[in-house]
Amino acid sequence: MALGSPSPATVHDVDTTAAVDVADLRKAYRGGPAVLDGLTFRAGRGRVTALLGPNGAGKTTTVAICEGLRRADSGTVRVLGLDPVADAVALRPRVGVMLQDGGLPTGVGALEALRHIASLHSDPLDVGALAERLGLTGFARTRVRRLSGGQRQRLAVACALVGRPELVFLDEPSAGLDPQARLAVWDVVREARGAGVAVVLTTHLMEEAERLADDVVVVDHGRVVAAGSPEELTRGPASLTFRSRPGLATASLARALPDGAEVTETETGRYTVTGIAVDPRVVATVTNWCASHDVLAEGVGPVRRTLEDVFLDLTGRTLR
Structure with missing residues (x-):
């Protein structure tokens, strides 16, 4: 079953009111073992959903499929009610994406890169204010390729949020950040959620999931092994x-x-x-x-x- 042509039974189960609705997603690479093996989850609008899992559990592949960067072998995925591949043009201005590696122009200054991303949107956030919030002004003129890992992370978060997306995917947003920068990023994520933005983030930092997430989805071997709020999952x-x-x-x-x-x-x-x-x-x-x-x-x-x-x-x- 092609991703863009789900079976009638699967379509009936899709919740188009969710920010992200993934059902029975399956993916293998070049005849290898299944990376995704029937993965199913939903991410609500105006909520932070954290995808947790060991390395190789299928998180990155899942997010890449939701972003329209990869195709599943079968299953369905709807992002803001739309197909991320067939409806990519319609989704692009509504979805913010932070990739852990790449995705930023490397030959320009950090603030110039952020301004460029902002110019692609009809109603972006105030670039100067966002840069100040995330501490970008101290390296505003440094070319992206010369930024430290933590500086590049903060710039990537800013680029994902500057267009006022309805939904934002954040891949390891706190990787490489010092405590001050991590708290600043968390504050910006909370503020986005408060404005109604749906946030889907992957993280290996359990404290980040506990502090930020409304909903947690634990993935292992390509399947969801647990889901619920942090309070529900830790109850006992x-x-x-x-x-x-x-x-x-x-x-x-x-x-x-x-x-x-x-x-x-x-x-x-x-x-x-x-x-x-x-x-x-x-x-x-x-x-x-x-x-x-x-x-x-x-x-x-x-x-x-x-x-x-x-x-x-x-x-x-x-x-x-």
């Missing part, structure tokens, strides 16, 4: 941790706690209590046990599961 019983000297014999602590409790040394000198609900009595039991065994414990308290915990549980800890 908290664990309790404390630090002390390495090698504590904690069997008696586990017996002092409610049935089901497990106490493990998760890293040198750091202990985690799992398997039970963490409440004030559990914290008190751990604290009293430490005192009665002449153990100095630091930082006794519950720890909520993070998005990184969820990500590793879903995709594993093996290097790829």
Whole structure:
């Protein structure tokens, strides 16, 4: 089934009110294994959707297909209700794209490049104000090819947003940024969302997804393995941790706690209590046990599961 000619059943399922609607997307390169294997997700308008996944999970291919830069082998994709290939001309002024590599003219100054991109749009943002927000003025006249990685990232974000898009794709927007620049980029992304822009971003930075995303889509082996808000994905019983000297014999602590409790040394000198609900009595039991065994414990308290915990549980800890 060609991307531009989906089956009637698939068309019926497409939500044209979503900013991005991807259904059963499949892609393989030159007879190799499937890069995308039935991937399906939606990105809402006026929301930030983060695509997370290990290297090779299919994120970049998915975004490239949504941007009309690649074609899927089968499945459907609609961007602002349109086909990104057949309707590319209509979509181009409505969609902003930040590519991690390339896409910027390299022989001109940074601000000149931004002004050029702005000139292609009928109602661009104020170039000077945007440059100031993202700290571009300090290297405004530096040719793009001479910019550092972080400087080029900030320029790419500005170019993606300057045309007031309805939808913007951001590929690793915080890669190579120092903390100050990262916070500035996050503020600009939040401001765009507040203005009704749909943002689809890929990132390996879990904090970025937790701080920015309304919706998170975790991709692995070309499929969506989990989706929801950061709060939904991290919801679950908290664990309790404390630090002390390495090698504590904690069997008696586990017996002092409610049935089901497990106490493990998760890293040198750091202990985690799992398997039970963490409440004030559990914290008190751990604290009293430490005192009665002449153990100095630091930082006794519950720890909520993070998005990184969820990500590793879903995709594993093996290097790829």
